[in-house]
Amino acid sequence: MPDYDVSVPLDTDYYELFRDVPAADRAFWDRARAFAIETLDEVTEAWDKAEYPLHLVRRLGELDLLTDGVAGPGLTAMSPLAAGLVNMEISRGDGSMGTVVAVQGGLALRSIALYGSEAQKAEWLVPLARAEKLGAFALTEPDHGSDSVALETTATREGDAWVITGEKKWIGNGSVGDVTVVWARDDDGNVRGFLVPQDTPGYQAQTITGKGSLRGIHQARIVLDNVRVPLDALLPGTRTFKDTATVLFATRLGVAWSALGHATAVFEAALSYSNQRIQFGKPLAGFQLVQERLTRMLSQLTAMQLYCLRLAELDAAGTMRPIQASLAKYHNTRAAREIAATARDVLGGNGILLENHVIRHLADIESLHTYEGTESVQSLLIGRDLTGVSAFR
DSSP: OOSSOOOSOOOOOTTOTTTTOOHHHHHHHHHHHHHHHHTHHHHHHHHHHTOOOHHHHHHHHHTTOOSTTOOOTTOOOOOHHHHHHHHHHHHHHOHHHHHHIIIIIIIIIHHHHHHOOHHHHHHHHHHHHTTSSOEEEEOOBTTBSTTGGGOOOEEEEETTEEEEEEEEEEEETTTTSSEEEEEEEOTTSOEEEEEEETTSTTEEEEEOOOOSSOTTSOEEEEEEEEEEEEGGGBOTTOOSHHHHHHHHHHHHHHHHHHHHHHHHHHHHHHHHHHHHOEETTEEGGGSHHHHHHHHHHHHHHHHHHHHHHHHHHHHHHTOOOHHHHHHHHHHHHHHHHHHHHHHHHHTGGGGGOGGGOHHHHHHHHHHHHHTTSOHHHHHHHHHHHHHSOOOOO
């Protein structure tokens, strides 16, 4: 048994922002909360062993928690607020499972729902939402991460087929899934999306090992060696990189919510620990320095909540601009890193024990800080919006 109980949710909501969450949204939140609590020991063990607990992914599908608010035939309606709360709560439990939601729903499912044909939607949307099938989103390449617009993977038309050649890296579910949305340049140089079953000849995926973050989900390096797919594998709605960017912008708000989940977990762990840990004859909570640190963390956490809630409102109204999601991602992953570092310090040596969860969240936040656009890229996007001047070229 752990020496300290720091995993019980405290529902920190200093400004009562979530006091009046509608019942339909609360139902999603409650299911996500129950999942996070019930699976905490399993996800911690999986993280420690660098194993991917696919049965938990299936459970997320059974609970209807994988759609990230994507709308489509056969999918349960989920508001932007509900989608955010699910992202937050699953990530409060575990970043790897939070990333599953981002990959399966936010990227793969969303790409098909936005740009797929009716036949493609009928084939894939419900199975992906229920985790009967696992999906991947292959954009990043070994030499193109932040500059993904410069991707080199090609799709050449040859008679009644597309032939895809190239490499991808950091692809969640890319080695253990069923279908991968592969982004490639066609004969005219336009960026298009293709549905590639992972058992297609020439599709070679190797799980990346040695990760110090998100150890409970498998990401892959993929080689596409003259992979031949039929013409109807093309997502017909994809025509330029702007379509790819639309998917990425939509998921950045989800990343902001996920960062909030991580930050909530480590703040509450620090608060609980400070009340239980006795030093120099009194609880840590009784020391001025600890109270100042808790206050600083709370101020950052509350700001993160405000960002998320306001953008959920704008998203629901259909008025959220993509760059506003970039600002939320920029702010919340930065703040989550700072909160996690402070929480680790509050727990002292106990902060590096997996049983106290803080070190796991601290490590996983590093991935959130990078994927879906690094801090540097987000700042340049925001800077261009502010000044009207692009610093990319």
